[in-house]
Amino acid sequence: MSHLKQAVKLIQEGDRYSGHGRFFSEFIDDWAYRQTGLYNLSKPLSETQSKIAHQLSHVIRSAWETCPGEDFIGHVIEECGGSGHLSFFRTPPALSTLMAKMMGGSSGPEGFADICCGSGSLTLAHINQTYLDGGAKAVARLSITGEDLSGNKIKVAMLQIVNLLDILGEGKPLYVHSLRLSEVNSLSREEGIVQYDFTGTNNPRCRLNEEQKGLINKALLASIPAEVISEVLRVPVNLVRWEEKIGARNHKVNLCETA
Structure with a gap:
């Protein structure tokens, strides 16, 4: 199945829990917040929606990697019927x-x-x-x-x-x-x-909330690779690595104080 068909199928599945035509917008809000830490969500995704969102983000990332530079999400928006009250036509x-x-x-x-x-x-x-x-x-x-x-x-x-x-x-x-x-x-x-x-850093004032930091630190303690943590939580991998550096630094300080 093509990336586009997979994405549309997941969006349709998500609409069952969000209402027709609402899931993809909520998914974008959720992912953008996870990516940047900016603009709190008006309606957090449910556990079921989050599972669908994780699958959808994986499909989209795979599509980006297959054809770098193409507007894949724009294609998805067109395929799903446009953009609400605003007309939307992506540039081919x-x-x-x-x-x-x-x-x-x-x-x-x-x-x-x-x-x-x-x-x-x-x-x-x-x-x-x-x-x-x-x-x-x-x-x-x-x-x-x-x-x-x-x-x-x-x-x-x-x-x-x-x-x-x-x-x-x-x-x-x-x-x-x-x-x-x-x-x-x-x-x-x-x-x-x-x-x-x-x-410079391509992450506009990125920051992690306390829940994200806790989940990342637990995953790092379990020796889960930073790339996997980034994909599952949908946060920039550089922020995961930064938390890893902070953890290693704090561990070193604690060892010195103990000595």
Whole structure:
């Protein structure tokens, strides 16, 4: 079964517990919160929904790894019937890639604005093409701005961009120079709630709540690999490794004090 069919099937299963057309939006809110620690959920997922969400995030991550730079979540939104009261049409992958190639390269900081970015099709293609053309150094020169009227789409774009950088980096840090994603009316310039500011680490003011820290520390004590913990809890792997470093540092301090 294709990634798209798997994703749609899981979303339909989730709708049984959320109400028709609501699960995917709740799933995006949940994942975006786990990824960044920003914007508390108005309605946490139930245990059953969380199990479906874990499976869905695994399918989406696998799809991203298969075709880096493609707007997979945008494809899923289209397949599931659009975007509620807002019309949504993703930019086709071939056109996104063509436009990215037409942008060319630069030896200095390179600005890229994606107004009405939706789920981030053009930005994803541009980052991927920049990496193919010039590697990590070229990506590090990118200064990207993305805007959309829908806060949910901004969360989708953030998730796809953060994970694309992680996938392209192949285990090594891959950074853009700067990235700002904003929920904003591009005509009136009225800003909404969802605002992500990226600087250096590609994790916009990321933080873990106490429950997440507790679960991570228990998993680390059980010798579960950081990558597995990251996938199951849907939090950035670098934050898991940071908790691992803190734990090791505290253990070393305790040993010294005991001695």
